[in-house]
Amino acid sequence: MAAARLLRAVAPRFRGLESLGKAAPRTSQLSSRLYGTLLAPEANPPADPNAINEKLITEPLKHSDFFNVKELFSLKDLFDARVHLGHKEGCRHRFMEPYIFGCRLEQDIIDLDQTVKHLQLALNFTAHVAYRKGIILFVSRNRQFGHLVEVTAKDCGEYAHTRYWQGGLLTNAHVQYGSGIRLPDLIIFISTLNNVFEPHVAVRDAAKMNIPTVGVVDTNCNPSIITYPIPGNDDSPLAVELYCKLFKMTITRAKNKRKQMEVLYGLQNKAESG
């Protein structure tokens, strides 16, 4: 429910993204980034070619779990991948206390029921973003899994950044890359901390640039600015491999669904006009 509400609020920006052939949407995209989603101008009244686009975009929003991400994993899978294991009691972050089930022999245990709910929301959101052809950026500064994250991103057809984060990559993009750059529409954090146990700079920068974030937060991380936090272990190889597998499956599923819907609506339109 909350997800659908959030998506509807965010929808005007994505509508601007869709009709990219015209001059206006680029400015609308920029202005929405700078001044907030509410100021994004109304989309053009749907002409015949755009009627399909409208249907394509609004159709998934009518279902709560259009891409059926609930079937991708179960609580047992999370337990087997040791997602519930947190850090020691001394490393606990204050804002993670609601997500912690308890503490055993000074090690925090994360509440997997909450994790399941958060993970479903997050996967649903990424699926919707991928369905609307958004740019997804995977970020992780954990050197142990850098290669794995890059490979996952490559297989999805999305983007990754597991290296040293230069200061102005998001906030100073026009100087860094050149004008006419399109920033990521979603940033997924496999590990929210950088190598000195501080929050990754991209968390703050994404919040500044109004880019929604999905992130796996461990018991020593700060979940406050992340849009869709996923409380869970980010240090075990099994857990990280599970997350990468889940994200890859959702993104590929969403993209395939998009192709299917385009074909479906194209055929329907032809049948109506013919």
Place this chain on the structure above:
Amino acid sequence: MAVAVRRVLRASRSWRAALGGQERWRAETLRLICTTTAVQKRNVPASGPEKYTEAFIKKQIEEFNLGKRHLANMMGEDPETFTQEDIDKAIAYLFPSGLFEKRARPVMKHPNDIFPKQRAMQWGEDHRPFHFLFYTGKQSFYSLMHEIYGKMLDIQKYQDQLKAQDLDEKKQINLIGSRWLIKEELEEMLVEKLSDHDYSLCIRLLERLVTLPCCGIEEEYVLKFRKELDTQLKKVVIEPLQYDDQGVAFSTGEGKRKTSRATVIVYDNGNGKITVNGIDYLHYFPVIQDREQLMFPFQFLGRLGKHNMVCTVLGGGSSSQAGAIRLASARALCSFVTENEAEFMRQAGLLTYDPRNKERKKPGQEGARRKFTWKKR
């Protein structure tokens, strides 16, 4: 330009009236010279380095090929077989330049050599970047690191497979006679700027890959980053022995030392007689040190009394003449001797020209090194 001048003159009408007659035209001419087009263009931001579009480069290549054919026709050569060397010679002939800086002289080269390699557009029509590491900023460098690490993982998997089958093969890469690419060459390969730290990380990763036991499977990938060292095999051409009328083998050699020049003919089947400029060596070189220098090559090879020598030497003093004859005789003896012994002679320093010369006197000093007497006050 004219508009600017007119504007300036109209504004200065009152000022002109105030001036006297003679100074007026001088001031006007001053005004005319100072006004340029640069003054008109204001608030124009400085443009970055020129970006060459693909269409532009294509046009340049067409023009180059056309120009090449014209040049070939001009020089009377066949346009089909006109190589870059011929172009360079033709341009040097048609446009002789006395400039010392070679890079300032007229040049006609393929546009790919002249225009620096630039990146094509990084994103498509939908503005999605092509490369999956685009948002890192250094996409080619990081994709290279990603590839090398991937190769390392492949090698480790292969090693594990072999171990599972209880085989123990080791395939190392031969790195002798080659060096890693330097930073500039790597930058050229990636078309991207690198920092020293990045370059050292890349080389360290490659070194780590090379230390794995079974790295031979990725040999050709690693060799892309190795460059052959310039093999300076100093193959001194050894003259074959010549035979004179009586069938005695002889050989000639030339030697230099300081300002002396010596030519020497070494004969076989001799008794150790040495003639210098028609004079016996005992009389020509009274000092024993010089005679020892003459002796050295023969003593080193163990052929002291077996050769005769006839030398002519000009210039220099006694010591330098002796040194010149020593070098000349050593070179001549190479023909009589096996390659191994010649290598021993080279390592002993008998075949190396002694480059030491009189050091020049510097101004402000009494000699080459001696300074004037230092007085405290």
